[in-house]
Amino acid sequence: xxxxxxxxxxPSSRQLQSPAPAGRGRGLPYGSLLSRIxxxxxxxxxxxxxxxLLLARxxxxxxxxxxxxxxxxxxxxxxxxxxWAFAVTDVGRVWRGLLQPALAMAVVACLLPSVGAx
Amino acid sequence: xxxxxxxxxxxxxxxxxxLFGWLLFAVFITGSLGVxxxxxxxxxxxxxxxxxxxxxxxxxxxxxxxxxHLEQTAAHSPFWGxxxxxxxxxxxxxxWRDGVGQLRIDHLDPLSGTPLPxxxxxxxxxxxxxxxxxxxxxxxxxxxxxxxLATVALLVALISGVVVHKRIFKDFFTFRPAKGQRxxxxxxxxxxxxxxxxxxxIAYSGLVVFYDxxxxxxxxxxxxxxxxxxxxxxxxxxxxxxxGVAAPLLPLECLLAVGETRLGREARFLVLSAPGDAGxxxxxxxxxxxxxxxxxxxxxxxxxxxxxxTGEALWLEEPGLAQGGGxxxxxxxxxxxxxxxxxxxxxxxxxxxxGLVGAVLIATGLVLFSxxxxxxxxxxxxxxxxxxxxxxxxxNVAAVAGISLACIAxxxxxxxxxxxxxxxAEWEISLFFAVWALSLPHALLRPPLRAWWEQLGLAAxxxxxxxxxxxxxxxxxxxxxxxxxxxxxxGVELVAVAIGLLLAWLAWQLRRRQRLAMEPLEVH
Numbered sequence: 001x002x003x004x005x006x007x008x009x010x011p012s013s014r015q016l017q018s019p020a021p022a023g024r025g026r027g028l029p030y031g032s033l034l035s036r037i038x039x040x041x042x043x044x045x046x047x048x049x050x051x052x053l054l055l056a057r058x059x060x061x062x063x064x065x066x067x068x069x070x071x072x073x074x075x076x077x078x079x080x081x082x083x084w085a086f087a088v089t090d091v092g093r094v095w096r097g098l099l100q101p102a103l104a105m106a107v108v109a110c111l112l113p114s115v116g117a118x
Numbered sequence: 119x120x121x122x123x124x125x126x127x128x129x130x131x132x133x134x135x136x137l138f139g140w141l142l143f144a145v146f147i148t149g150s151l152g153v154x155x156x157x158x159x160x161x162x163x164x165x166x167x168x169x170x171x172x173x174x175x176x177x178x179x180x181x182x183x184x185x186x187h188l189e190q191t192a193a194h195s196p197f198w199g200x201x202x203x204x205x206x207x208x209x210x211x212x213x214w215r216d217g218v219g220q221l222r223i224d225h226l227d228p229l230s231g232t233p234l235p236x237x238x239x240x241x242x243x244x245x246x247x248x249x250x251x252x253x254x255x256x257x258x259x260x261x262x263x264x265x266x267l268a269t270v271a272l273l274v275a276l277i278s279g280v281v282v283h284k285r286i287f288k289d290f291f292t293f294r295p296a297k298g299q300r301x302x303x304x305x306x307x308x309x310x311x312x313x314x315x316x317x318x319x320i321a322y323s324g325l326v327v328f329y330d331x332x333x334x335x336x337x338x339x340x341x342x343x344x345x346x347x348x349x350x351x352x353x354x355x356x357x358x359x360x361x362g363v364a365a366p367l368l369p370l371e372c373l374l375a376v377g378e379t380r381l382g383r384e385a386r387f388l389v390l391s392a393p394g395d396a397g398x399x400x401x402x403x404x405x406x407x408x409x410x411x412x413x414x415x416x417x418x419x420x421x422x423x424x425x426x427x428t429g430e431a432l433w434l435e436e437p438g439l440a441q442g443g444g445x446x447x448x449x450x451x452x453x454x455x456x457x458x459x460x461x462x463x464x465x466x467x468x469x470x471x472x473g474l475v476g477a478v479l480i481a482t483g484l485v486l487f488s489x490x491x492x493x494x495x496x497x498x499x500x501x502x503x504x505x506x507x508x509x510x511x512x513x514n515v516a517a518v519a520g521i522s523l524a525c526i527a528x529x530x531x532x533x534x535x536x537x538x539x540x541x542x543a544e545w546e547i548s549l550f551f552a553v554w555a556l557s558l559p560h561a562l563l564r565p566p567l568r569a570w571w572e573q574l575g576l577a578a579x580x581x582x583x584x585x586x587x588x589x590x591x592x593x594x595x596x597x598x599x600x601x602x603x604x605x606x607x608x609g610v611e612l613v614a615v616a617i618g619l620l621l622a623w624l625a626w627q628l629r630r631r632q633r634l635a636m637e638p639l640e641v642h
Contacts, residue, residue: 041267049335056336062443064350067336069445072452074333075325079273086130086278087123109339116340116350 036091043098044081048074050102053109063115124282131278135483136510138271140517141255143480145265147521148251149320150473153458153466154613155245157606160206162244162532165594172228174378177202178371180210181388183231185370187224188212193394200370201387203228204405206606209239241542242532247550248525253324256547259331265324266332272321279310299489306482309475316472317479323456326449352441354433358425361396365427370400373429377402377422380434386419390426398426404437411460416440416450484514488566512561512569519573520557522621526580526614527553533591567632575625581618585611 055070085094151158172180184200192198195214203210209225216222223241225234243250254261293304310317330337330344341347349356370388377400378385386405392398404420411417420437424430440447454460458469488511499506528550535545561569585596588611599608 049333052333052336053339056340061445062350063340064347065443065445067340067347068329068351068449070336071329071333072326072445072449075270075273075322075329078270079277082270082274083127083130083277086126089122114340116342116347 032091036085036094039091039094039098040082040085043095043102044078044085047081047098047102047105048078050105050109051077054105054112057109057112057115066115124284127278127281131275131282132487134271134278135275135480136487138268138275139480139484140513141264141268142272143477143484143517144255144521145252145268146473146477146480147525148248150470150477151525152245152249152252153470153473154610155249157245157609158248159242159244159246160606161610162240162242162529163207164209164238164240165592172203174375176229177378177385178374180226180228180231181371181374182369183226183228184210184212185367187226187231187233188214188393191224192216192222196392198390198393199387200389202385204384204386209234238537240532240537242546243543244532247528247547253327256551262328262331266328269321269324273318276310276314276317276321280314283307283311299486299493302482302486302489306479306486309479309482313472313475313479317476319455320473320476323452326452327456329449351446352433352435357391358397358399358432360392363396364394365396365398367393367398367426368429373400373424373426374402376429376431377424380422380431381420381437383407383420383437393426396427399432400424400426410438412462414438415454415460416447417454417459481518484518488514508566509562511566512558515561515566515569515573516554516558519570519577520554520561523557523573523577523580524550524554526577526584529584529610529614530580530587533587565632567628571625571628571632574621574628578618578621578625581614581621584614584618 052067052070052074055073056067059066059069061069081098085098088094088097180202181200188195188198188200192212192214194217197214199211199213201207201211201213208228210228210231212224212226214222225239226232227234247256250256253265255264257264293308294300297304325332330347334344337344337347341350345357367390370390374385374388381402381404384405385402387403389401389403390398391401400423402422402424404422406417406419410419418435418437418439418441421433421435423432423434425432435441440450458465488507491507491510497503528546531546531549535542535549539545557573560573563569564572589595594607596608596611599611
């Protein structure tokens with residue numbers, strides 16, 4: 001680890017460039033930012049959970065094995081959803097883009113028969 | 119790649135990294151220490167007794183004595199735990215819950231059944247404290263969820279970090295020392311790129327350890343409850359339900375003998391659920407062998423389960439055999455990768471160093487955040503900008519230097535608290551948190567650079583003098599531990615001294631910088 005240097009170098013801002021919120025938000029109000037964070041954390045989680053619900057009923061495995069195999073990749077979906085939530089400009093589109101597929105997957109999963117014991 | 123995308127990923131990396139970095143640094147440092155939890159517990163616990171291994175008859179007698187003691191003192195506990203002596207532990211250790219749900223521990227002499235005085239035990243959570251900090255911040259289910267959220271944030275920060283890092287390969291060979299912010303960025307990049315596979319693996323496998331807590335949707339939708347799901351997954355019969363009808367327990371020593379025969383190895387501990395009930399469950403856990411984990415990733419030292427009232431054999435997990443199907447095996451391999459129960463000490467060291475590099479990655483990221491804002495005063499929070507930046511600086515100090523100080527202070531607290539203290543293990547943990555909590559007001563009162571070197575310097579001092587305080591309080595000396603080949607005890611102090619030297623150098627550099635620069639970094 002290097003020492004702290006108070007720094008005669010110019011601020012190189014190749015990375016971590018601007019404190020402005022994502023989505024080219026020039027002076028976006030905090031409400032929009034909070035909505036985006038909520039969409040990422042809650043919407044992303046619901047999408048991941050719904051994907052595990054659907055996959056558990058589609059995988060041709062023994063019931064408990066299908067449930068586990070469907071749950072393991074859901075964390076990757078969560079992470080992907082969070083990244084996507086900050087990459088899209090329109091916050092409304094973020095909510096719709098996460099909740100619509102989550103709802104669709106949950107509904108289809110409910111229509112399919114339960115794989116485990118009642 | 120579109121600049122807009124890179125821009126939003128940079129914002130996410132900066133702010134997500136800052137907010138969760140404070141927590142993640144603690145998770146990384148305690149997780150790295152937790153790799154050596156057994157050695158730390160050995161160091162913190164009572165002096166190792168040179169007891170000869172117990173014979174099969176002696177183990178049965180010890181369990182008989184343990185049962186007698188528990189029937190007298192813990193008849194109404196929902197569970198009993200009996201740990202047999204071995205692996206450097208000379209006593210028979212009994213655990214149960216008292217009337218108010220508090221975990222209670224007693225130690226017995228395994229041959230006579232005489233309770234050993236608390237003063238001989240130095241009751242301590244030992245290395246488990248760091249493991250519990252690592253996955254739940256000593257805050258129960260809420261802590262598990264918080265660490266889980268931080269782990270998702272870590273994965274997000276790692277991926278967004280790769281996205282914003284344009285010249286990932288070229289920069290890996292670039293290090294420009296003593297160039298201020300440039301050097302911190304080079305260090306941050308090198309630490310991240312070098313250990314990226316490890317950080318991704320450790321984060322994802324960490325989530326997989328608690329998958330049924332974090333993502334219970336598919337289990338809840340398809341199974342009556344988690345117990346039914348686990349039975350189906352492990353292909354074994356259900357646990358007997360509590361009957362509410364008293365029934366005498368079969369002599370545990372007989373179940374021990376049968377269990378050891380079925381496992382084909384010595385037992386390490388026994389757990390009774392609902393003792394005294396007609397639905398009592400007895401589980402006998404096998405002792406790991408030295409060669410376990412040398413040839414396989416998933417180490418299973420075996421479990422034999424019986425009905426306590428009838429002695430009916432319920433299930434058997436044979437040592438060394440994998441359980442269940444492909445999905446379960448996948449999950450178990452990921453868990454094994456996280457816990458590094460395979461490969462012995464070389465792998466443990468690799469994890470320890472990789473974990474510390476992860477901590478450096480987070481610390482350099484936090485420092486970079488503040489360095490940039492010291493130089494370029496963008497009014498990102500309007501009139502409150504200066505005080506918010508000041509608060510962030512102080513939180514950085516407490517999150518990095520403060521937790522480091524608390525971790526080494528925990529070793530000192532272990533040696534300084536009187537052994538006869540009631541609830542001694544809880545006191546140790548409370549004082550650990552007190553040290554960490556005090557690091558924040560200190561960081562707020564001092565100029566940033568001064569707060570950094572004072573806390574790191576104190577941590578360095580505590581690390582370097584750890585062998586001394588151990589010699590004074592226990593009379594055991596580092597050289598004597600080395601001479602008798604007690605690698606666990608000597609290792610703890612040698613690593614503390616090595617880390618102490620590193621921290622002392624860092625603190626000295628920061629102090630020199632503060633003097634040279636006439637404190638230009640003070641932000642008041």
